[in-house]
Amino acid sequence: MQGVIFYGPPAAGKDTVTAALCQLDQRYTQFQRLKAGPGRTAGYRMTSEDHLQCLRTAGEVIWENHRYGATYVVDRPHLRALLDSRVPVVHLGQPEAIEAVKSAFPAARWLVVYLWCPRPVAATRIAARGTGDTKARLRAWDETDAIAADVMLNTEAISAVEAAEEVLVSFGSR
Template sequence: MSDQRGVILYGPPASGKDTVTAALTQLGGYAQFTRLKVGSGKTDGYRMADAEQLRDLEDADDVVYRNERYGNVYVIDRPGLADAFSAGVPVVHLGQVAGVQDLLAGYPAGWLTVLLWCPKSVTESRSYGRGDADTAKRLSVWDETRDDLVAHSDFRFDLVLHTDAVSPHDAAWLIDQALADRAEGLAE
């Protein structure tokens, strides 16, 4: 296994992936992995690409995981991961267990898998509170995430945090500690 360390945050919409990542970034050494996006809509927080660039990555076997949601294609790519690891500890956001599994298998590293969870009512409240125009779609995706967890009930996350009960600061500290403990265990 590589001596590179990374964090995978899995959870439904508005479970706190961005907020916990910001808290991790404040600890130092962490940075959110910026996925490729092929499509339209929000561009902030993505490396935008076109269909030809995606085909080139696929032809080079540089796509670790891709999914389609909200009418767009989102990609985790090998060159992007290599860049992220060279800059520190990447934090990758995912909403599908298959994506977590593909990343674990397709890019070996000291990954810490973290399930961020909150009740559907909290997702709804947070989504409305931040002014999302597509709260109904996000609630539908919350249902899909719950169903995904049920379908993959044999998959075990390294850490499970209920973001309606733990602050982003405390969640970041717990993640940082778990990652440090894992690195220490590998060094022994």
């Protein structure tokens, strides 16, 4: 069992690098977090608060956070299924979430990748999305702490394909 954690602020390139990684090596797949609430639906498994409450009660929530008026959850059943069959790429934005995911599956080999870009680059990327929540996303960018990771990549300085190749090399897949 092995997995990749992409950690970083909004617009650092987590989705873009994940797409490149999955193109380069079909063993990799994005772990789509559960989401209840408004906003973007792409890249998430949309659900209800009632379903999330059932998962909480059953002890199946590994990590939960609240942003942009929505709830985002890393759930144990889906992550376990992906770890058993593929190499999931989990997107996280809080350092505590990294430890929660790693602790939930201690037998798995995890590669933590810190994706980052300068704030002005993030602002341009966020505005280009047209989601109308630029201020909130830049606030989240400001609140995302830098971490020491297995791999640290500035997505302004390299392409998504180069970043994905670096992940494969670091994980011994190339």
